[in-house]
Every structure is written in C-alpha cells, then in structure tokens.
Amino acid sequence: MTTKSRPTRFPVGVVVAAAIALTFMIIWSAVHWSQMAPTIVTREAGGNHGASIVSRGFSAAAMPGTLALTSSLLTISPWVHQKFSSLTGIPLPRYDRSAARVLTAVQAGLGLVMCTAHVFIVDLHTAAGIPAVKLMAMSLGALFVLLGVYFPIAQTDVETNNAWIEAFVVAQRSLSRSVGIALAGVGLATIAVAATSPWRALAIGCGGMVAISVVFLVICLVKANRLHGLKHRHP
Structure with a gap:
C-alpha cells in the first residue's frame, strides 16, 4: 500500500477550536475576577511541609496555559509526524483531510474539558458551589x-x-x-x-x-x- 506524498495541511480547525475555548476562559476569568479570593489554601501546613497557597492569577492562567500548550502541540503534530517518518523511515499514517477532522474533534473535546476544569478552578476562589x-x-x-x-x-x-x-x-x-x-x-x-x-x-x-x-x-x-x-x- 503506497500513496503519493502530499503537502501537509495546516490544521485550521485545531486553531479555531482552541481560540473559542481560550476566549471563553478569558471572559469567564474577567467576569468573576472581582469575586475571586486573592489566594486560597489547597493544602494546610503539617509535618515537614508548609501550607500550599495558590494565587488567583495563577489559577486564572492555569487552564489557558495548558490549552495553549496542547493546541500548539496538536497544531505542529502533522509536521512532526511527517518529519519523524522521513528521518526514521518508519511508515506512519499520512496526515490528510480525515486526520485533520479528527484532530479538530480532539481539540474541541479537550477544549470543552479544559473549560470545565477552568470553571472549577475559578470556583475554588469564588466558592459559588458550581x-x-x-x-x-x-x-x-x-x-x-x-x-x-x-x-x-x-x-x-x-x-x-x-x-x-x-x-x-x-x-x-x-x-x-x-x-x-x-x-x-x-x-x-x-x-x-x-x-x-x-x-x-x-x-x-x-x-x-x-x-x-x-x-x-x-x-x-x-x-x-x-x-x-x-x-x-x-x-
């Protein structure tokens, strides 16, 4: 089974899905910022360790940063995939339109999960009981x-x-x-x-x-x- 090599498609869908999720996170943080406690204690001091204190700035940036990292990796994955195959000679599935759709679906699903996690993290500071x-x-x-x-x-x-x-x-x-x-x-x-x-x-x-x-x-x-x-x- 051989196929002609084709130019690698830019995963536009991944970028769009990530941008939508990132926009939601930013808006959610901005809307609830004034209600967020400046810091929260995630672990009380005890034994040989002190208390673990997390600032609202770190909490607000945690999931957006994770989203940016994962979406960047998914965006460059077609080129990494192609380069790895050409350098090692190991046959790998060709990145085509169907693969692009799957990547977009994965990013959309991960974006939804990360948005939910972001809502939860912000709720730790607001104690709204979501x-x-x-x-x-x-x-x-x-x-x-x-x-x-x-x-x-x-x-x-x-x-x-x-x-x-x-x-x-x-x-x-x-x-x-x-x-x-x-x-x-x-x-x-x-x-x-x-x-x-x-x-x-x-x-x-x-x-x-x-x-x-x-x-x-x-x-x-x-x-x-x-x-x-x-x-x-x-x-």
Missing part, C-alpha cells in the same frame, strides 16, 4: 461522543511495502465503525449517569475508554496476524 464533578463528567462524555463520531472518518493510509502493516491497517479499518459506536455509547452513558452520580459517571467513562482501547488493539493484532498469514498462504 457542581464541578458533574460538569467534568459530562464534558468527558461529550469528548467521547465526539471521538466516537469522528473515529470512523479517520481512514488510515500508510506508505509502506510491509505486508503485516498493510494487514493491520485493513484490520483497523474494518473495526473503526464498531469502535466509534462503542465510544459514542460510553460517552452518552457517561453523560446520562453524571446527572445522578458524577463519580460513577467518571468511572464509567474512563473505564470504558480503557476497555475499548485494549479490546480494539488486541482484535486488530489478532486480525492482522490472521490476514497476514492468509496472504502468505495464498499469494
């Missing part, structure tokens, strides 16, 4: 739904003459729709349970994500080995 765990569980559920919707769209194409890698790509493609449905199902279940039991919802979401990833990898490896064996028996 149900942060419930919101966090719901935002994680929304991230899983987004991944479920976009995962089947990510059609992996690898420039390689390695028969086993070709077999692995075929196996991954054959399972992509099922994995997408499973991810979306876990996301919807997480959102539904979060309304009554946020901690249980987090357990369902994180546990489901890990289980789907492990099962997907194992089945892909088994199918790839079987397809590779069949191809060698019947060239």
